[in-house]
Amino acid sequence: MKKLLIFCAAISAAATLFAAERVVWEGNKAISWNTDVYAGEQFETPDGTFADLLKDDTIKVSVEAKIDAPQYVMTYKAGDSWEWTDLEGVNVADGIMTYVVASDEIAGFIAQRGLIFRGQGYDMTKIVIATPDSEPVTPDPVEPDTLLPGEERVLWEGEETLSWNEVAGQPAEVGALLAENDQLIVTVSAKGTADWPKVLLRDASSNAVGDDILLNEVSEFPYEAIFTLTATHASALAAGFKVCGDGVTVTKLVLKKYKEPDDPIAPEDPAEPYVYTTVWTGDVAISWNQEVYAGSDLDTYNVQQDMFAGLAEGDSIHVHFAEAIDGAQFVLQYKTGDNWDWTNLAPIAQGEDFFGYKVATEEIAQDIADRGVIVRGQGYHAIRIEIGKPKTTTLVNTVATTSPARKIIEAGQVIIIRDGIRYTIFGNVLR
Secondary structure: OHHHHHHHHHHHHHHHHEEEEEEEEEEEEEEEOOOOOOOOEOEEOOOOOOOOOOOOOEEEEEEEEOOOOOEEEEEEEEOOOOEEEEOOOOEEEOOEEEEEOOOHHHHHHHHHHOOEEEEEEEEEEEEEEEEEOOEOOOOOOOOOOOOOOOOEEEEEEEEEEEEOOOEEEEOHHHHOOOOOOOEEEEEEEEEOOOOOOEEEEEEOOOOEEEEEEEOOOOOOOOEEEEEEOOHHHHHHOOOOEEEEEEEEEEEEEEEEOOOOOOOOOOOOOOOOOEEEEEEEEEEEEEEOOOOOOOOEOEEHHHHOOOOOOOOOOOOEEEEEEEOOOOOOEEEEEEEEOOOOEEEEOOOOEEOOOEEEEEOOOHHHHHHHHHHOEEEEEEEEEEEEEEEEEEOOOOOOOOOOOOOOOEEEEEOOEEEEEEOOEEEOOOOOEOO
C-alpha cells in the first residue's frame, strides 16, 4: 500500500508539471551489452523520433528490469564527430526512465541524430516526450508477471541445433515463476547422428539441473521433451535457466503451470474389497534427482504396452516398493491429450510397502490402458505393480480360504481376519 501511495503521488506531481505528452515510439526491445548476462542488444531510435525536441522537455521511457541489478544508459551523438556521449541526470523509478533535456545544444543533437539506449538487463516498451505546461500521458506502470494454474507461455521460439551450446536463455523474472510440478516443454524438430541425442536444462551458472531427456528411441518429429519440475529443480532454476543438449534441433520452449485435477479422485470404499492381479514384477530404482538417490523413472509402456489392458473406472492400481529412504516421494503419472503430457494421479492409499491409486473416470482408464503409467518420485525401488478389481461377494484372492473370514472395525479401519491372520481390505498382512 505504501508503494502504491508513493506511485500515485508521483503521478499527481507529474500532472502539475506536464499537460501535453506525446508517444513517439512503442515496441519491445531487450537491452543488453553482454549477452552472457541477458539476451539483448543496444537500440538506436529511428530517424525523426525526437523531432521538435526542446530544452527542458522530459524524455520518459517505460522500462522493465530483467535482472537483479540492471544498468540504464541513454547515449547521444555529440559534436562534429558524432561522438557517443552518455547523458547525465538519467533517473529510473517505478518502471520509468527519465531525462530532462539540459540545453538547447543537446536538444538539437538528439532531435537530429536520435538516441542510443544501452546498458544491461532491461526491456523498453515506450518513449514519451513531455513538454512543460501540457497535458500528462503517463506510461502504464509495469504489472506483476504471473501465470495462472494450467496456463502456458511461450518463452522462446527459433531454430537452433544443439551441440552442447546453450539456447533459449531465460532471466530471473521467468525463473521466479517456476514451482513444483510445473513443466518446461522443449519442442525438438529433428535429431542428427550423435550417439546419444539429448535435451537438458541448465541453471544460470550453466550447471545441469535434473536428468537429461534422451531421444535415442524417438523416431517421429516434432517431439516434445517434457521436464516436470520438482521443488528442488524449481529452486535451482529460479535465478534463470537455459536449454542445452546434443545432436538435436530445438524450435520452442514453453512453460506450463501445474493445475490440480478438476475432479478429486474418490477414495477406495473400505467396505468393498478388491481382487488384485500382479501385472509386473522387477526391481527398478526410482529417482528424479541423481544427487540424492541413484535411479530413474519406470515407464510401463516401454516394458509392456498392454500391461493395463482392460483397466476400467473404479479399478485400483498398487505399486509395491522396497528399500525406501527417509522422506521418499511416491508419484504415479499417466499420459494425457494429443501430446501425451505427463500428468499426476492423486494418491488414495499408502501402506508399509505400497502406494495406491483409484481410477477416477473411463477416460483416464482408457489413457492408462493405451499408454501405461510412469512410476516416479525419489528414493525407493519399485518391485511390483498390481491391478485391483472391485469384489463384493468374496474375499481378496491373496487371503487364504481354508476357513470363513470375518470383518471388524478397529481404530476406524476395516480389518479382515481369517485363520487367525489379520489383513487389510487390500489383502496385505498386518503385522
